Amino acid sequence: xxxxxxxxxxxxxxxxxxxxxxxxxxxxxxxxxxxxxxxxxxxxxxxxxxxxxxxxxxxxxxxxxxxxxxxxxxxxxxxxxxxxxxxxxxxxxxxxxxxxxxxxxxxxxxxxxxxxxxxxxxxxxxxxxxxxxxxxxxxxxxxxxxxxxxxxxxxxxxxxxxxxxxxxxxxxxxxxxxxxxxxxxxxxxxxxxxxxxxxxxxxxxxxxxxxxxxxxxxxxxxxxxxxxxxxxxxxxxxxxxxxxxxxxxxxxxxxxxxxxxxxxxxxxxxxxxxxxxxxxxxxxxxxxxxxxxxxxxxxxxxxxxxxxxxxxxxxxxxxxxxxxxxxxxxxxxxxxxxxxxxxxxxxxxxxxxxxxxxxxxxxxxxxxxxxxxxxxxxxxxxxxxxxxxxxxxxxxxxxxxxxxxxxxxxxxxxxxxxxxxxxxxxxxxxxxxxxxxxxxxxxxxxxxxxxxxxxxxxxxxxxxxxxxxxxxxxxxxxxxxxxxxxxxxxxxxxxxxxxxxxxxxxxxxxxxxxxxxxxxxxxxxxxxxxxxxxxxxxxxxxxxxxxxxxxxxxxxxxxxxxxxxxxxxxxxxxxxxxxxxxxxxxxxxxxxxxxxxxxxxxxxxxxxxxxxxxxxxxxxxxxxxxxxxxxxxxxxxxxxxxxxxxxxxxxxxxxxxxxxxxxxxxxxxxxxxxxxxxxxxxxxxxxxxxxxxxxxxxxxxxxxxxxxxxxxxxxxxxxxxxxxxxxxxxxxxxxxxxxxxxxxxxxxxxxxxxxxxxxxxxxxxxxxxxxxxxxxxxxxxxx
Numbered sequence: 127x128x129x130x131x132x133x134x135x136x137x138x139x140x141x142x143x144x145x146x147x148x149x150x151x152x153x154x155x156x157x158x159x160x161x162x163x164x165x166x167x168x169x170x171x172x173x174x175x176x177x178x179x180x181x182x183x184x185x186x187x188x189x190x191x192x193x194x195x196x197x198x199x200x201x202x203x204x205x206x207x208x209x210x211x212x213x214x215x216x217x218x219x220x221x222x223x224x225x226x227x228x229x230x231x232x233x234x235x236x237x238x239x240x241x242x243x244x245x246x247x248x249x250x251x252x253x254x255x256x257x258x259x260x261x262x263x264x265x266x267x268x269x270x271x272x273x274x275x276x277x278x279x280x281x282x283x284x285x286x287x288x289x290x291x292x293x294x295x296x297x298x299x300x301x302x303x304x305x306x307x308x309x310x311x312x313x314x315x316x317x318x319x320x321x322x323x324x325x326x327x328x329x330x331x332x333x334x335x336x337x338x339x340x341x342x343x344x345x346x347x348x349x350x351x352x353x354x355x356x357x358x359x360x361x362x363x364x365x366x367x368x369x370x371x372x373x374x375x376x377x378x379x380x381x382x383x384x385x386x387x388x389x390x391x392x393x394x395x396x397x398x399x400x401x402x403x404x405x406x407x408x409x410x411x412x413x414x415x416x417x418x419x420x421x422x423x424x425x426x427x428x429x430x431x432x433x434x435x436x437x438x439x440x441x442x443x444x445x446x447x448x449x450x451x452x453x454x455x456x457x458x459x460x461x462x463x464x465x466x467x468x469x470x471x472x473x474x475x476x477x478x479x480x481x482x483x484x485x486x487x488x489x490x491x492x493x494x495x496x497x498x499x500x501x502x503x504x505x506x507x508x509x510x511x512x513x514x515x516x517x518x519x520x521x522x523x524x525x526x527x528x529x530x531x532x533x534x535x536x537x538x539x540x541x542x543x544x545x546x547x548x549x550x551x552x553x554x555x556x557x558x559x560x561x562x563x564x565x566x567x568x569x570x571x572x573x574x575x576x577x578x579x580x581x582x583x584x585x586x587x588x589x590x591x592x593x594x595x596x597x598x599x600x601x602x603x604x605x606x607x608x609x610x611x612x613x614x615x616x617x618x619x620x621x622x623x624x625x626x627x628x629x630x631x632x633x634x635x636x637x638x639x640x641x642x643x644x645x646x647x648x649x650x651x652x653x654x655x656x657x658x659x660x661x662x663x664x665x666x667x668x669x670x671x672x673x674x675x676x677x678x679x680x681x682x683x684x685x686x687x688x689x690x691x692x693x694x695x696x697x698x699x700x701x702x703x704x705x706x707x708x709x710x711x712x713x714x715x716x717x718x719x720x721x722x723x724x725x726x727x728x729x730x731x732x733x734x735x736x737x738x739x740x741x742x743x744x745x746x747x748x749x750x751x752x753x754x755x756x757x758x759x760x761x762x763x764x765x766x767x768x769x770x771x772x773x774x775x776x777x778x779x780x781x782x783x784x785x786x787x788x789x790x791x792x793x794x795x796x797x798x799x800x801x802x803x804x805x806x807x808x809x810x811x812x813x814x815x816x817x818x819x820x821x822x823x824x825x826x827x828x829x830x831x832x833x834x835x836x837x838x839x840x841x842x843x844x845x846x847x848x849x850x851x852x853x854x855x856x857x858x859x860x861x862x863x864x865x866x867x868x869x870x871x872x873x874x875x876x877x878x879x880x881x882x883x884x885x886x887x888x889x890x891x892x893x894x895x896x897x898x899x900x901x902x903x904x905x906x907x908x909x
Contacts, residue, residue: 128805129235131796133827133846136806141799144400145352145359147387149799150200153787157204157794161211170645170672171206174198175357177735181659181669183209183286183644184789186535187355188335188663191736196390199356204787204794208624209643210673213240215625217257220246224253228630233600233862234793237624241640243677248636255629255638260681260689263637268693270617270635271590276303277571278589280579283548284596285310285537288644288657289666290713291683292539293720294706295594296547296555298691301566301698305573309548310790311540312576313601316877317502318533319544321511325519325757327750328742330541332530333494334663335736338365340528343490345483346374346404347415347514348500348883349534352382352800353786355662358534359386363401371405371490373483376500377412377781378811378858379851381800408483411474411853412779413766413884415501418473419513420764421480424461426488426520431462441488443522450747451519453758460760472764474853492528493521499536500781503883504766507874512759519756525747535662537790538644542660545724545740546717550575559720564700576602577878580870583611590617592690593628594683595641597791600627603868603880606840621686623676626791642682647671650682652709657684658732665737666725684710770834770872772855772886776820777833778812780885782861782868791862798860801850810889811850811858822847826891830859832867833886840867843892857887 143149158167173179175189175197182198184205189197198206219239225248228236245263246255258266271279281299283292299307311319319329326332338361351358363386366372374383384407385400393399410418430441447454466477473480487493495518501510515524515531523529535541547555550573557568574582580602582588591598599605599612609631612618618633621641629638642648648655648671656670681689688703695701706713711729718725724740731738743749749756765771772779784790785798785807797804801811810830812822822828826847832840842864852858861882872881 128796129232129238131232131234131806131808133806133808133844136809136846137804138848139802139804141381141802144385144387145356145382145800146389147395150389153200153799154203157207161207161213163207163210163212166673167207167210170210171196171198171203173672174202174206177668177733179670180645180672181538181667182206183538185355186538186541186659186662187357188661188665189667189737190335194360194390197357201353201356201789205789206645208792208794209645211240213238214676215239215242217244220255225255225630225632226253228625233627233791234796236626236630237792239625241624241676242622242638243640244679245640246638248632263639264689264693267619267637267690271694274589278587279304280306280308280574280588280591281594282592282596282598283307283309283543283594285540285543286595287543287683288539288659288669289542289546289717290657290710291594291687292543292548293546293713293717294684294687294691297564297701298687298695300560300568301564301695303569305550305552305569305571306579307548307550307573308576308579309540309543310537310596310601311544312878313880314499314536315502315533315540316575316879317507317511317874320877321508322515322531324751325512325515325759326524326744328744330664330742331532331662332524332742332744333532334739335361337494337528337530341365341492341494342370342528343487343493344370344372345487345493345495346372346376346383347495347497348376349496349498350380350382350783352380353784354498354536355534356382359403360388362386362403363388366401366403371486372403373406373408373486374404375408375410375415375418377410377853377856379407379409383407406483406486408475408479409853412781412856413504414473414475416472416506416510416513416761416766417469417764418475418480419517420461420464420761421466421469421473421477422484422487423517423520424464424469425481425484427458427461429488442520446522447519450749450756451758452753452755453760457516457758457760468764487521492526493518493523494528494530494532496532496534498534500883502874503879503881505769505872505874505881505884506766507879508876509761510766513761516758519758524756525745532662539659541662541664542666545660546721556720563716563719564698566698575878577870577873577880580604580608583608583615586611586614588615590619591615591633593618593620595621597626597628599631600791600862600865603865603872603882604840604870605866607838607870621683639686640677640680641686642671642675642680644669645672646675647673648682650685650708655682655710657710658714660740661737664740664742666732666740667737668732684713767881767884770884770886772833776888777886778816778855778857778889780830780857780859780864780867780887781883782859782864785860803848806846807860807863808845809859810845810847811852812847813852813854813856814849815854817847817849820889822889822891824849828889828891830864830867830887830889832869833888834869836869836871838869840869842866
């Protein structure tokens, strides 16, 4: 496998095949051989996302009650191979390399080393990680945390940790004395968690897998399903084969939403047959979602006005609007007065395209609306999500079969962590119940979310940063400012499976605590243990470990949290950390006591095929909003990113996104097959007319610089430009490599999700084939 990213050696070939098919089969074989688990991996994958097996460690898409023979996707298989690899990062490996040397390695080179096998502590004198015993690591970390001001300590959680671990972790943090519990949701779907409660009274989606069989239409906004939730393509294939339309709104024509060949269908694999996924593909420009939805709403409302006046069948669900909603008249007036010229300018598409989409929507009795981070990572993301629910409410498409809203979550338990208390907002946890259960007062002060934690780090006000999984340093914005500040943190602790950027950009004292993966057998004093997760549709699933651990020295995440808690908390007779560590069913009993409405009979129900669903009032048209209604919320503008306008003829709007061989910050390879990029991630995909206008040619190299007003220079160099099917004025590059271009202050209002899908940039052409610079990131204040 090639791990060195040399963009001069990259190749570009337009990919015209469908998603799935032989391309996915070849990719599966390649990753299993790459990680040396061809036989073991094939066996393990047969149990992935099944009730007698394990929950995928990457995406959180729903697990069906009646699974396919192969209930895994290409990217899920890559994540599994990545976890069960036979490659190891042993103490002997760490002894051969300094951390300074590691800093020059790419993300792929770091993770490709393999699984970390022993707890490690950074040694400043040798600039190396050295092995340390578990007890000594826990004692030293505990001593430092006990000496710290609790309000200056942060407990971050990635979306990987199970419900059991997450519940313990939030309890430990709150007993310690703070609500500083930022999580990966703060960087992706926090906009959903803020927006939906105001409109429909729940913080999660309302769709289930059963709704796919009953829907008459699907609307997609800002999501690359073929890469980020490929198992959904099976459901989309079934929807399309029975003739229901799928309308996609996205700046890029992603292969998974264009066509699909089912790798489990012999007919499709042996013939040219393929399923067209999108019946209409509306290629809006970056940040054009709000305007596009306003155009659809305008057509619907005005067509309904005509129908009312001429006594024709109504296009709006007037009964639902009257009985269940508030705010319709204000929103309808705004839609009627919206100007088509501005709608077209803001959306980047024609009135005719939007009217066609609106007519299709109007002809469907039940419609589901799906969206991803192309919606949530803008300055006005919350407002855009309100617009999406406005569109659904117009035709009563919440709370009936085949209808609803579905935010497509990322990591495998990112939604579940929030359900069991991973949040910086104390009002979102049952404080009185926790007090009754554990005899302590939940801290009243709001904690730090991801952006706020970064702000405090820049001010040098954080004493310790504990990371339960993830790659926080790489996932956050503004690397040029954040990385120097991060090094000044007195203590950083990272629970890891593999080495990543957050391991080598570290605090003054740093520990790596290697944990079991979800696919590994977890044996505790009470015997083999299982864990649980929540999927994107609000269903809970159990998960068994299937393979021998990568090292006898690994501890489970539950055990690590329990040992830290024992060392930093005053003993509490209500919390037996040792008993919880020995038998995870006891943790699930505690969760059920804290959240009885959701988790009653948790241990008995966790193996239900298809999972057990959490109750969601909006599914029953019960609205847990302040006024007891589903609310239309009128936008005050159609501009999704007013804080950073892309003004000027040479300014482009950049979106960062993931590639085909990637999950979050984990990079499995340097190819992005679906976009035809091979051998590099240092690339910008541009509109051909923009390239011509800016005097750029195919293969030129540029430096991208952020256009901002904060007097801070942000740039990334050595980016190779390539012409691609993307709207004029827009450009795409990869996350997290281009995160240095995102100002920390450029985030969604209310939710504070980094606005990674909309960064104004200018490009400066450099020599055609420069040598890769040692430092690609510039982040110092401008002179």
